[in-house]
Amino acid sequence: MTTAIRPTSFAHVVYRTYRFEQMLGWYVKVFCGKVQYQNPVIAFVTYDGEHHRVALLNLGILKGASDAATPRGHPGVDHVAYGFASLRELLGKYAELKEKGVMPYWCVHHGITVSLYYADPDGNQMEFQADSYTSNDEANAFMYGPHFEANPIGVEFDPELMRARLEAGESEAALLLRTEHLPVSEVRGSMLG
Template identity: 30%
Template structure:
């Protein structure tokens, strides 16, 4: 441990006196329409305001949870999977059945997760949006944030392995149909009984930008800047 490490690394559970709640995430994008379609399909986010250059989306009582900005000068990322920055945002279902039904719905719409992980406190499926950002769709294995938080804090399992076990979601669909309970399925998934035939080797998402730029070379120039104002 070094002096420049975060207070949150050095001190158990420090808390500000009054804490704000996470409200929304904002993404720079070069295709508002594609991003709106994706987040509406995957997370049920619908626009509160929608234009050619921006959109603010929500799926609950908040005025927005995701904001999308197509600002002049925005350029494609370079080697996105291997650069520092956002890895993913996450959305949570209340029940296991809702969560697994959502997988089936998206599968039938032609959208499959990039990687599926039982982290111990959650079971999570990770999708990639059109810009290559990750979106985690999860369900809490404890059905209680207090219990899952304490498991993360205190368990030897999480101290040893923060990633967990990969699983094949189709095997979960079969297991549920056979009558297994969510707890049974989680226990077996965490024990790697539903391990995929072709596991993902890296926890990164594929980079969509080389193919997008090859198909539309003008994307490499970025979002055009507004014309410079003319003086008298």
């Protein structure tokens, strides 16, 4: 009998808000935090060495940008994130859940993490992630670099293909790095979609 794969950490929470600047100021003040990255749509705040602990989505910008506003376009929790120890464990969890009939609705390489998004029966969303970098300093450097600025959301991927590449011997380190300038992926049901 195999051991169930479990998260190693609670990683972050994402809030949707119409009070983007107020919320950003509040989380910085309350947690003695630091803004890691901010654009008009999204901001990432940390209070420790982690690349982000709180993210904020600006619903005012999102609603104004499209007639098809987010299906969950009201203020509140967008999703919570759980960290796994490695890409191998993350993809193992994907396989474990697939066998039980539970599939992610969105698979995206954010650059700082490789992430699988799931929704529970009530529609609560969660992100299962593996960090792309071995240190928070490296992840933070990526967030300040040109690839993240060009695409802070990420690039969709097929977990079956990534798992096959890993099983064929490609290194986790190679699969974890997002170095190309690819267009922002369409988001399905979370974040900006």
